[in-house]
Amino acid sequence: MRRTQLAFICNSWREEAAFLAFERRLIEVAGSLAHGWAVYCFRILSRGIVEFYFYSRDESVLGALAEEFSREYPEYRIEEETFPDATWSEYRKYLATVW
Secondary structure, three states, rough: OOOEEEEEEOOHHHHHHHHHHHHHHHHHHHHHHHOOOEEEHHHHOHHHHHEEEEEOHHHHHOOOOOHHHHHHHOEEEEEEEEEOOOOOHHHHHHHHHOO
C-alpha cells in the first residue's frame, strides 16, 4: 500500500471556489487513474497549503497526479510525494486525533 500526498499551495483562502473545484477534480482523477482503487482519506489545511492524502496499491498509479494538475491549474504550485505505508500509519495517526 502506498500513501500519496498532493499539496495545493494557494495565495489566499478567498480562493475557496478554486480549492473546492480542485478537490472534486482530484478525487475524480485519482479514482480514474487507480481504476477505483484509490482511497481519499483526509486533507490537512494550513496557511496557504492544502495537503490531500490518498492510499493506493501501487505508487505508479497516482504518480501522474501532480503532472496532470500542474497542467490543469498552472496558476498554483502543486507538489506530490509518495511513501510506502502498508499499515496506514499516517492515516491512523490523524484519525487518533479526532476520536
